[in-house]
Amino acid sequence: MSSPGAEGFVRGIGHPVFEPVQGLLAAMCGLLLGRGERRATGFAWKVLLGCLLVGIIAFLFVFKGHTVPPVAMLVVGALVAVAVAAWNQPPAWLITALAALSGLLLGTNAVSTGAEGQIATSSGALLGAVMGIVYLAGAALWLKDREAKLPWLAYVPRVIAAWGVAISVMLVAFELRPVLAG
Amino acid sequence: MPEIKPLTLARGAGLLALCLVCLALPAAAHTDAEGFQGGFVSGFTHPLFGWDHVAAMVAVGIWGAFLGRPAIWILPIVFPMVMAVGGAMGVLGVPLPFIEPGIAASSIVIGLAILAAWRAPLWLAAVIVGVFAIFHGHAHGTELPEAANPIAFAIGFVLATGMLHLIGIAFGLLVDRPNGKIALRAAGAVIAVMGTGFLFGIV
Numbered sequence: 001m002s003s004p005g006a007e008g009f010v011r012g013i014g015h016p017v018f019e020p021v022q023g024l025l026a027a028m029c030g031l032l033l034g035r036g037e038r039r040a041t042g043f044a045w046k047v048l049l050g051c052l053l054v055g056i057i058a059f060l061f062v063f064k065g066h067t068v069p070p071v072a073m074l075v076v077g078a079l080v081a082v083a084v085a086a087w088n089q090p091p092a093w094l095i096t097a098l099a100a101l102s103g104l105l106l107g108t109n110a111v112s113t114g115a116e117g118q119i120a121t122s123s124g125a126l127l128g129a130v131m132g133i134v135y136l137a138g139a140a141l142w143l144k145d146r147e148a149k150l151p152w153l154a155y156v157p158r159v160i161a162a163w164g165v166a167i168s169v170m171l172v173a174f175e176l177r178p179v180l181a182g
Numbered sequence: 183m184p185e186i187k188p189l190t191l192a193r194g195a196g197l198l199a200l201c202l203v204c205l206a207l208p209a210a211a212h213t214d215a216e217g218f219q220g221g222f223v224s225g226f227t228h229p230l231f232g233w234d235h236v237a238a239m240v241a242v243g244i245w246g247a248f249l250g251r252p253a254i255w256i257l258p259i260v261f262p263m264v265m266a267v268g269g270a271m272g273v274l275g276v277p278l279p280f281i282e283p284g285i286a287a288s289s290i291v292i293g294l295a296i297l298a299a300w301r302a303p304l305w306l307a308a309v310i311v312g313v314f315a316i317f318h319g320h321a322h323g324t325e326l327p328e329a330a331n332p333i334a335f336a337i338g339f340v341l342a343t344g345m346l347h348l349i350g351i352a353f354g355l356l357v358d359r360p361n362g363k364i365a366l367r368a369a370g371a372v373i374a375v376m377g378t379g380f381l382f383g384i385v
Contacts, residue, residue: 166343
């Protein structure tokens with residue numbers, strides 16, 4: 001026996017995986033939060049969660065289920081990835097600003113199912129995005145804890161982020177190609 | 183600048199084996215795959231089917247290892263980021279002159295840098311690698327198959343490039359072994375000769 005809305009909730013959790021543009025932004029955001037100085041990122045986490053909630057409320061009640069264009073998520077994803085790749089420990093203000101932008105975009109890009117079960121599906125999407133961010137942030141922290149013994153581990157998230165930048169930039173070009181071609 | 187800690191031979195061999203496993207081609211029975219899988223395979227194999235690209239990617243990894251930390255990781259960070267800009271230019275049809283000579287020159291210049299054991303300053307090494315990355319990216323972007331799934335293609339393409347860098351780094355770790363420097367400088371000579379062959383259309 002299934003509860004009403006459960007199917008949409010589960011579908012929402014998997015949304016970042018089946019929507020690679022969202023998954024990419026969530027993954028890069030996780031790496032960013034995992035790379036920052038711990039006390040400073042505590043505030044950024046709160047900002048991220050607040051912006052996710054604001055974004056999803058806007059998605060449900062202002063945009064009425066219309067998602068933001070993928071190119072916006074890709075551009076912010078590229079900026080987040082550049083911040084991870086360029087700095088060994090990105091500055092706190094930058095982490096907070098990018099976490100806010102990421103939260104708003106991830107919130108407003110929750111999966112659209114029409115009126116039926118929309119809140120359950122959107123809640124699932126919110127949880128899926130947070131799970132993705134927490135998982136990557138945890139991985140980055142795990143590496144950071146071991147940097148004292150193995151200093152080269154500091155470069156692992158930065159190399160992954162460089163790949164994230166490359167993928168995002170290529171995808172922006174793919175998105176813009178038909179627009180520019182008319 | 184602190185010297186990079188030498189990895190054991192077993193770890194280096196393990197890294198190399200991991201890279202080679204990742205470069206394995208798909209089973210022939212599934213070559214008609216489309217969608218995400220087809221796009222990924224297409225993107226992943228794209229940098230591997232041009233020896234001019236392979237030689238330059240491996241050379242970047244070897245040169246980075248030769249320069250030591252932090253260049254060993256900074257160069258593979260710089261390359262994909264700048265390469266993607268070139269790739270985007272190619273996808274969007276932005277013209278760029280001297281693409282093929284630029285690609286050939288990358289093997290020649292970086293190969294000669296390894297041969298000469300040139301310890302370039304980090305910023306200069308990053309600029310050299312970045313300039314050449316534009317040419318490689320543009321060529322990939324221009325040759326993109328129309329049917330490929332863009333997201334899967336981009337992921338496969340970037341991962342393959344990263345794997346080639348890792349192969350170069352794995353070879354480059356020989357620098358701490360007895361006679362390792364000689365072997366690497368010989369590899370640099372081979373890459374430079376290959377680059378000359380690409381330039382004149384011999385290879």
